[in-house]
Amino acid sequence: MVERKIKTVYDVVCPFCGTLCDDLEVDIDIKEDSVIEVRNGCQIGTKKFFSSNPSGHRYLKPRIKANGEHKEVSWDEALDAAADILVKAKRPLLYGFSSTECEAQSKGVELAEILGAILDNTASVCHGPSLLAIQDVGAPLSTLGEYKNRADLVIFWGSNPVHAHPRHLGRYSEFVRGYFRKDGRNDRFIIVVDPRNTHTAQIADLYIQVKPNEDYELINAIRATLRGVELDAKEVSGVSIEKIRELVEMLKLCNFGVIFFGMGLTQTLAHHRNIDAAICLTRELNDHTKFLLEPMRGHYNVTGANQVFTWNTGYAYSIDFSRGYPRYNPGEFSSVDLLIKDEVDSSLIVASDPASNFPAAAVKNLFKHPLISIEPHETPTSAFADVVLPAAFAGIECEGTAYRMDKVPLRLRKVKEAPGECLSDKDILEKLIEKVKEKLGE
Amino acid sequence: MVEIKLKLKKKPELPLEADIITPDNFVGKSVADIKKLELYYGKEVVKLGDFFDISGKSTDINDTKIIIDGDLSNVKRIGENMSGGEITINGNVGMHVGSQMKGGKVTVNGNADDWAGAMLQGGELEINGDAGHYVGAAYRGFWQGMKNGTIKVKGKVGNETLAWVNGSKPGKRFPKLICGSAGAFLGIHSHGGIIIVEGDCDRCAGADQIRGAIVVKGKVTKILPSYKKIGEVGEIELPNGEKLTGKFIEYSGDHSVDKNHSKIDKKTGEISKSSNGRLYIAA
Ligand code: SF4
Numbered sequence: 182m183v184e185r186k187i188k189t190v191y192d193v194v195c196p197f198c199g200t201l202c203d204d205l206e207v208d209i210d211i212k213e214d215s216v217i218e219v220r221n222g223c224q225i226g227t228k229k230f231f232s233s234n235p236s237g238h239r240y241l242k243p244r245i246k247a248n249g250e251h252k253e254v255s256w257d258e259a260l261d262a263a264a265d266i267l268v269k270a271k272r273p274l275l276y277g278f279s280s281t282e283c284e285a286q287s288k289g290v291e292l293a294e295i296l297g298a299i300l301d302n303t304a305s306v307c308h309g310p311s312l313l314a315i316q317d318v319g320a321p322l323s324t325l326g327e328y329k330n331r332a333d334l335v336i337f338w339g340s341n342p343v344h345a346h347p348r349h350l351g352r353y354s355e356f357v358r359g360y361f362r363k364d365g366r367n368d369r370f371i372i373v374v375d376p377r378n379t380h381t382a383q384i385a386d387l388y389i390q391v392k393p394n395e396d397y398e399l400i401n402a403i404r405a406t407l408r409g410v411e412l413d414a415k416e417v418s419g420v421s422i423e424k425i426r427e428l429v430e431m432l433k434l435c436n437f438g439v440i441f442f443g444m445g446l447t448q449t450l451a452h453h454r455n456i457d458a459a460i461c462l463t464r465e466l467n468d469h470t471k472f473l474l475e476p477m478r479g480h481y482n483v484t485g486a487n488q489v490f491t492w493n494t495g496y497a498y499s500i501d502f503s504r505g506y507p508r509y510n511p512g513e514f515s516s517v518d519l520l521i522k523d524e525v526d527s528s529l530i531v532a533s534d535p536a537s538n539f540p541a542a543a544v545k546n547l548f549k550h551p552l553i554s555i556e557p558h559e560t561p562t563s564a565f566a567d568v569v570l571p572a573a574f575a576g577i578e579c580e581g582t583a584y585r586m587d588k589v590p591l592r593l594r595k596v597k598e599a600p601g602e603c604l605s606d607k608d609i610l611e612k613l614i615e616k617v618k619e620k621l622g623e
Numbered sequence: 624m625v626e627i628k629l630k631l632k633k634k635p636e637l638p639l640e641a642d643i644i645t646p647d648n649f650v651g652k653s654v655a656d657i658k659k660l661e662l663y664y665g666k667e668v669v670k671l672g673d674f675f676d677i678s679g680k681s682t683d684i685n686d687t688k689i690i691i692d693g694d695l696s697n698v699k700r701i702g703e704n705m706s707g708g709e710i711t712i713n714g715n716v717g718m719h720v721g722s723q724m725k726g727g728k729v730t731v732n733g734n735a736d737d738w739a740g741a742m743l744q745g746g747e748l749e750i751n752g753d754a755g756h757y758v759g760a761a762y763r764g765f766w767q768g769m770k771n772g773t774i775k776v777k778g779k780v781g782n783e784t785l786a787w788v789n790g791s792k793p794g795k796r797f798p799k800l801i802c803g804s805a806g807a808f809l810g811i812h813s814h815g816g817i818i819i820v821e822g823d824c825d826r827c828a829g830a831d832q833i834r835g836a837i838v839v840k841g842k843v844t845k846i847l848p849s850y851k852k853i854g855e856v857g858e859i860e861l862p863n864g865e866k867l868t869g870k871f872i873e874y875s876g877d878h879s880v881d882k883n884h885s886k887i888d889k890k891t892g893e894i895s896k897s898s899n900g901r902l903y904i905a906a
Pocket of ligand 1 (some may be wrong): 195196197198199200201202221222223224225226227346347348349
């Protein structure tokens with residue numbers, strides 16, 4: 182029998198979803214330098230650790246596409262080719278950044294500024310609308326610990342944490358015992374508003390089925406009812422007026438309420454106006470009791486991307502450096518819109534896979550122009566890239582900082598070495614910046 | 624009126640940012656000087672003469688008329704910040720045409736892209752085709768959008784037209800839009816805008832309207848639940864004193880806006896739930 186030497190790393194932060202659980206335990210086979218067991222993590226988080234193990238999908242060396250096929254090259258050659266593409270472009274796009282650490286993100290900002298590029302992160306296809314609404318009307322937010330310890334009424338609106346943020350319920354919002362919520366689940370009243378009877382809805386105390394794309398009208402009716410206005414309508418968005426009145430009474434009666442909203446609210450028709458209305462509702466509820474809201478951010482460090490971009494440029498996403506200073510306008514400088522209008526002539530994708538989740542028309546134009554991908558393993562985007570720069574998994578193979586969905590920064594841990602010649606996203610971007618500067622003659 | 628003629632040589636592949644094309648920038652310059660004016664093409668700085676054939680001259684700003692021909696759908700920001708004179712665009716035009724203009728007139732004989740006349744401060748913008756989203760709207764994060772002037776769109780306007788429009792009776796500012804038909808969220812967060820839609824209008828017109836008037840002469844997809852029916856009227860008085868005749872149903876709202884709480888009914892002492900916003904829909 183071969184003897185296995187195992188090392189256990191404690192208090193590991195999970196680099197998968199915005200919940201950023203910080204209590205994982207990871208067993209590492211020292212000889213193989215591979216993950217053999219993950220404790221405390223949920224299914225999706227655990228999978229990510231295992232996917233870092235050596236496999237056919239992992240890139241071990243940089244690659245350049247020649248005659249339609251990828252061939253392995255040296256770092257120098259690959260960086261040179263990448264820098265060439267970027268320097269020659271008139272309107273390059275730098276996109277992704279949500280699944281990597283803040284240090285790499287700030288390097289991305291630096292590169293974008295040098296190149297006069299467009300800089301965007303995945304918020305432009307998930308919670309960008311929340312940011313727009315917050316800019317319009319502000320937002321009463323707090324940290325997850327507050328909700329855990331105080332909230333006695335929790336609303337999940339257009340979010341399904343059972344599947345998207347599995348441990349959110351156990352750590353912060355539903356089953357967990359809090360300082361003032363000693364009885365855990367029994368001390369909380371859970372409401373789910375969703376067009377589908379999701380698994381989260383099935384464990385709620387009250388499920389409100391709203392018609393798809395009609396959330397705005399429902400929030401609007403709730404707000405008016407809260408003001409004491411008698412509505413003309415008998416039913417709004419598939420919900421009866423009696424039910425709306427009942428709901429408003431509940432909201433007013435709680436001691437501390439919170440709305441966790443997800444992409445069911447941000448990415449259905451009305452987008453940021455749904456959030457605008459939800460924020461105004463929350464604000465108005467504070468005339469009666471304490472009420473807050475929180476976006477359920479998806480990628481583990483998309484919040485960090487927004488933070489880093491904001492403190493560097495003043496804007497959270499969709500930033501254009503073409504005039505030498507940052508300008509901001511989602512819809513004009515957001516990746517999907519730019520690609521659909523075919524307004525970029527080369528792209529650098531960092532730790533993201535737009536080919537799998539952008540509209541087909543955008544992906545077609547993405548592949549039309551030179552494409553560079555910084556990725557740990559093969560994805561539909563990197564498979565078509567002209568240059569692939571192999572990265573280490575942030576939070577597994579290198580350290581860094583990440584922001585939880587409530588903007589609390591946590592330190593990611595390194596549990597094992599990166600295989601092959603993989604480098605951290607930060608190191609890759611640093612080297613790329615050097616190369617670009619060289620070529621620009623700076 | 625003296626004319627300066629610009630003709631686009633070839634449709635640019637990437638957007639050309641032409642905020643330099645305003646009577647303010649052209650006045651007192653020779654054609655040779657105008658050709659040398661700089662603008663952005665992607666991240667490159669190029670000269671106006673590289674993209675346009677130019678002829679004519681100008682001496683006084685209010686006497687200057689710029690005529691532009693060609694497919695300008697990828698040329699952005701024409702007439703941005705202009706304070707006088709005229710621009711006529713014969714063709715489709717890109718984003719931000721006439722945005723933040725303070726005076727003068729811009730005419731588009733074609734369609735305009737998003738943000739046409741955004742945050743207009745004065746003057747007139749006329750579009751003889753369709754316009755994109757955010758016509759006359761406030762830019763991201765601004766709480767005061769279009770403050771004065773008039774926008775006329777013959778065709779359709781997109782979503783969130785005139786968002787955060789900001790009129791003022793004491794300030795004698797009456798921002799006004801007349802359009803053929805409108806998309807969703809027309810006049811959202813309006814503070815005293817005047818909006819007249821000759822045709823139909825999509826959902827959520829007047830969402831969060833605090834004061835102002837929206838008149839729809841066609842049909843509305845759906846009226847927000849927070850709007851309350853007042854009754855039928857034969858004549859409408861707009862905030863700027865203008866009168867409109869015709870049979871309309873009058874609604875008040877948006878009643879979901881908390882700020883309308885500020886009034887206390889003198890008779891009952893109760894907080895008034897009324898609203899100064901009006902929505903009129905053809906009966
Ligand atoms: S809930 Fe999210 S952060 Fe926590 S273990 Fe699962 S994937 Fe990781």
